[in-house]
Amino acid sequence: MSGPFHIFDRLRLALVLASAIALIAASLLVAAYTERQYHAQSAQAAAVQAQVLADTVTAALAFGDHDALQEYVNALRANTGVDAVGIFDDRGRLVASFTRSHMADRLAAALTPAERPGQVIVFAPVAQAGVRLGTVYLRDRTEPVLRRLGRYVAPGFLVLMASLMFTVMSLDASALRRVNRDLQAQIAERERVEAALRQSQKMEAIGRLTGGIAHDFNNMLGIVMGNLDLLQRRFTDGDPRLSRLAEHAMEGAKRAAALTQRLLAFSRLQPLRPTSADIARTVSDMTDLLRRTLGETIAVETVSAGGLWRAHIDLPQLETAIVNLAINSRDAMPDGGKLTIETSNAYLDRAYAEAGEDVTPGQYVMVAITDTGAGIPADVLGQVFEPFFTTKPTGMGTGLGLSQVHGFIKQSGGHIRIYSEVGVGTTVKLYLPRSQAEPERPAAAAMRSQAAGRRDLTVLVVEDEAGVREFAVEALGELGYDVIAADGARAALEQLDAHPEIALLLTDVVMPETNGRVLAEEARRRRPALRVVFMTGYTRNAIVHNGVVDRGAHLVSKPFTIAQLGAELEAALAAQG
Amino acid sequence: MTWTGVVRVAATGLVLFGLVRFGLTSSARAQESLATDIKAAYLYKFAPFVVWPGPPPAADAPFAVCVVGADPFGSVLDRAVAGQKVGARPIIVRRLAAAARDMPCQIAFLAGGRGQGVKDELAALHGAPVLTVTDGGAAAGVVDFAIAQGRVRFRIDDETAAEDGLTISSKLLSLAVSVRPRKTSGATP
Secondary structure (H helix, E strand, C coil): CHHHHHHHHHHHHHHHHHHHHHHHHHHHHHHHHHHHHHHHHHHHHHHHHHHHHHHHCHHHHHCCCHHHHHHHHHHHHHCCCEEEEEEEECCCEEEEEEECCCCCCEHHHHHCCCCCCCEEEEEEEEEECCEEEEEEEEEEECCCHHHHHHHHHHHHHHHHHHHHHHHHHHHHHHHHHHHHHHHHHHHHHHHHHHHHHHHHHHHHHHHHHHHHHHHHHHHHHHHHHHHHHHHHHHCCCCCHHHHHHHHHHHHHHHHHHHHHHHHHHHCCCCCECCEEECHHHHHHHHHHHHHHHHCCCEEEEEEECCCCCCEEECHHHHHHHHHHHHHHHHHHCCCCEEEEEEEEEEEECHHHHHCCCCCCCEEEEEEEEEECCCCCCHHHHCCCCCCCCCCCCCCCCCCCHHHHHHHHHHHCCCEEEEEEECCCEEEEEEEEEECCCCCCCCCCCCCCCCCCCCCCCEEEEECCCHHHHHHHHHHHHHCCCEEEEECCHHHHHHHHHHCCCEEEEEEECCCCCCCHHHHHHHHHHHCCCCEEEEEECCCCCCCEECCEECCCCEEEECCCCHHHHHHHHHHHHHCCC | CCHHHHHHHHHHHHHHHHHHHHHHHHHHHHHHHHHHHHHHHHHHHCHHHEECCCCCCCCCCCEEEEEEECCCCCHHHHHHHCCCEECCEEEEEEEECCCCCCCCCCEEEEEECCCCCHHHHHHHHCCCCCEEEECCCCCCCCEEEEEECCEEEEEEEHHHHHHCCCEECHHHHHHCCEEECCCCCCCCC
């Protein structure tokens, strides 16, 4: 883009320089012409002067009045331009003269003078009525060169200044254009950054909206699922048709719950449990699963760089993300192709971070998923992370896959980039933050056996939403716990004080007035031995920082099944035990 | 003293006398002759500065310088004009005994003769288109020679010149010792 401008600039500059040179050349020509004119004029002036003298001295010369002749000659002394004047009689003898340098005394000698620069020599015949009486010799000094040059100093200076001004103005103009170009580039860059920011803000706004809806919906699902669960447990030996209906209802509710999970994932509100993860092993462990999922027409290849760092990431979510991306790739390759999963260390520097991307500079573990599919047109590439954006036929996809991945990666403090070329393929690069921690032992979250029978333990349930609270009470009863319920923090603390046998606090996180975390802290302050389990489906609150559960906190995600609740309670009771 | 001695002394005296006499007079005579020579040379030189009345003469018509009366110049004048021309006109010298109104002269030096004095000559030529030149006598022509500061100069009577139908160049007038201006118009120098 700057090419033609550059050429134009040069052309302009050359033009201006040429004009300046032409101006100077013209001035020199004019000066030379003026100089010639001057010479011609001074020669003519000398001739005229000689002629005037010749006309004047006729009588004096005719009658040999030398005094009068000398007077005439002397009169010319006043003219400093006259170097010498001589009057020769009709026999060629010098009869009167004055000279500032030298003077020949014979006309013949004067007629062949030594040529000297800066001199004008003229002869004028002295004649009266056709009678030749003698000759006047007049030698003019032309002005000294320095004086003549002095006359050209002022116009020469003007011409020079004009040329200089031309040049400076032209340079200024090109400098201005250069600055303007830079400015335009800056504007373009700023617009790009602004667009990126707008996109980012849009994603966040959509995330909030989606998250809010998903949260409320999740709570309601919790009630539905919980009650269905209870129904199944209590009436398993009842009418099998009833049981089947309940099963169907449960299935639908679970699918709905999965959807809300994905929405929450997109809105970066799902609770994450990041661990220090070996990404290369995760990827290689997934290869079999992916081969099965993608079918025989698609070759799966994994490439892993040596010395790979560990990433700080929620592994099951990462696996989900990779599967999501793989399924997208599969859909892009209906006739088969190749899927490459690459892992390597990456350093995103400040320049990259400042390029308008919402990214913190630092060390990352990169996972790149590349397919040889149809590719994504450039005009929609910017929208692919938006929820419900899909290029797939209706019913084929929810349009949540990429947005879920995006939300998850962003929530994890990572970064995601997508590159695509139509007809060549698509690469999605996930940058996962490097883990600074020592590798953790794989959480031996072996599900403890389903607790059965009564336990001598009292659980305080705090939940502002009656449906969820009632379900939790029922579920805890089912699990064999004694239950005390409270609809808020104040009631909970009263109950806590009134019932010293309470061993475990199961509290919602988001509640009006006092949130779950504050309640838990207050309860712990009063009863340090109290175990706490949080219930949440929504993480924009105190229990998490950036969606990451505080270390050591026990959490059950809504909606939950009775089994999940039981397992979490067991874990909480077993911990620090 | 012997005869030879007397003769010798006398001869010596004579020679000495002669030498002295000759020497004394020769200086004055030489000056006088020089002035005469100059006047002879001047005579024809007036020609370019004077315009004669009437139609212009033929290009090769002779230009006559006349000496009326006793000729003081002799061959000097002839030598002076030899080879000189006025324009293309050759100069000739005429010597006349008396002045006449219709004599073929452009310039006439009036020397005065036996029958006619200078004054008579002038009177004879009055009104004739002839430049009359006199030599400083009582009667003066249009041009009258004079000696000023040891040099030969001249006076000009422009009034008479006008009466004679002559026009004299102001350049010549400016060189004159004195000028008697013409009465008419402001054509005086």
